[in-house]
Amino acid sequence: MGALNGVRIVDLTTMVSGPVAATILADQGADVIKIEPLQGEQMRHLRASKNGVNPMFFSCNRGKKSLPLDLKTKKGKAVLWKLIETADVFIQNFRPGAIDRMGFSDEALRKVNPNLINVAISGFGEKGPYAQKRVYDPVIQALSGAADIQADRSSGKPQMFRLIVADKITSITAAQAITAALYTREKTGKGQLIKLSMLDCMLAFMWPEGMTGITYAEQEVDVTKNQSATDLVFPTLDGHITAGAVSDAEWQGMCRAFKREELINDERFKTSLDRFKNAELRRTIMAEEIAKWKSAEILERLDREDVPCAPILMRMELLENEQINANNSITRLHFEDFGEVRQARPPADFQITPSNTNCPAPKLGEHTFAILNELGYSKQEQQKLLEEKITKAI
Numbered sequence: 001m002g003a004l005n006g007v008r009i010v011d012l013t014t015m016v017s018g019p020v021a022a023t024i025l026a027d028q029g030a031d032v033i034k035i036e037p038l039q040g041e042q043m044r045h046l047r048a049s050k051n052g053v054n055p056m057f058f059s060c061n062r063g064k065k066s067l068p069l070d071l072k073t074k075k076g077k078a079v080l081w082k083l084i085e086t087a088d089v090f091i092q093n094f095r096p097g098a099i100d101r102m103g104f105s106d107e108a109l110r111k112v113n114p115n116l117i118n119v120a121i122s123g124f125g126e127k128g129p130y131a132q133k134r135v136y137d138p139v140i141q142a143l144s145g146a147a148d149i150q151a152d153r154s155s156g157k158p159q160m161f162r163l164i165v166a167d168k169i170t171s172i173t174a175a176q177a178i179t180a181a182l183y184t185r186e187k188t189g190k191g192q193l194i195k196l197s198m199l200d201c202m203l204a205f206m207w208p209e210g211m212t213g214i215t216y217a218e219q220e221v222d223v224t225k226n227q228s229a230t231d232l233v234f235p236t237l238d239g240h241i242t243a244g245a246v247s248d249a250e251w252q253g254m255c256r257a258f259k260r261e262e263l264i265n266d267e268r269f270k271t272s273l274d275r276f277k278n279a280e281l282r283r284t285i286m287a288e289e290i291a292k293w294k295s296a297e298i299l300e301r302l303d304r305e306d307v308p309c310a311p312i313l314m315r316m317e318l319l320e321n322e323q324i325n326a327n328n329s330i331t332r333l334h335f336e337d338f339g340e341v342r343q344a345r346p347p348a349d350f351q352i353t354p355s356n357t358n359c360p361a362p363k364l365g366e367h368t369f370a371i372l373n374e375l376g377y378s379k380q381e382q383q384k385l386l387e388e389k390i391t392k393a394i
């Protein structure tokens with residue numbers, strides 16, 4: 001009985017930005033029905049699969065039911081309309097205007113289900129020169145300033161995050177917005193339309209520390225001129241660690257750990273503002289000092305002084321990390337036909353309504369018969385839909 005038990009979500013989204021939002025809600029107990037084209041959505045075909053489901057599709061769509069539909073046909077649309085009548089949330093991430101042309105505008109949806117939460121995710125929003133452009137995560141990283149933030153500190157060359165961070169930030173934002181809208185509906189009885197763009201979500205995510213130079217119009221400054229050439233990755237004698245000191249107490253502890261107590265009263269580093277102004281020099285000193293030690297030794301000294309620090313783990317080391325295992329951060333699930341499947345545990349730990357991953361990502365058409373039965377289609381009607389290639393089932 002998750003927090004969203006009893007909430008039905010009709011999910012027309014593809015790739016990552018929408019599917020992950022719906023998966024977050026599925027983990028929290030929502031009944032999510034994924035509507036796909038008969039050939040399956042694009043994400044199904046981007047990796048080698050196991051049991052018809054590739055690992056990326058699994059992580060983006062676990063806990064859902066699959067119903068393929070040809071939405072270019074009247075009968076396919078009729079099935080979707082029946083589902084919409086039963087839904088609490090309708091979510092899609094087509095380009096602006098596409099859902100209207102399909103016949104499922106917000107106005108049309110409200111005639112069938114007045115209290116529906118209708119969610120439209122786009123790349124750039126509905127207006128402007130980019131509105132109708134195709135979009136993938138790197139395009140948003142380029143346009144939002146993310147590639148500038150990630151730029152090589154020595155050469156200044158822009159670089160991308162090596163993750164589809166814009167997609168996933170949009171997913172988290174959408175999931176939060178949906179639950180807020182459900183809460184509002186609980187109080188007022190009214191559904192509403194929610195519009196999100198990947199560009200807006202990415203800008204909001206990066207703003208607090210990434211856009212300090214343009215936050216105050218009267219104190220605008222090009223922050224790239226003051227960026228250090230050194231990131232907080234420090235080589236040791238036998239590996240790499242990260243460490244940082246923001247408060248005075250942390251900086252003093254770091255100096256003691258390095259056996260460089262004279263730096264505590266150095267005017268260039270005495271206060272947090274001093275250390276910010278002299279960040280490049282400070283980080284150069286940190287790198288020089290950390291390089292003198294083995295990882296375990298310097299981490300122990302930093303821990304003793306209560307300085308934030310950690311080893312830099314390779315991805316293959318995550319499964320054995322003591323802290324990750326203490327938190328049960330990576331769940332080991334067992335599903336028929338998949339064997340052991342590892343997933344990041346849903347991070348919100350609900351005391352009364354725990355999140356759970358109860359079932360794997362669906363094979364294409366795995367739940368077609370169950371959903372059609374629920375909607376009142378007879379065996380003969382279901383067979384006809386299959387024969388006419390309106391839907392697909394396994």
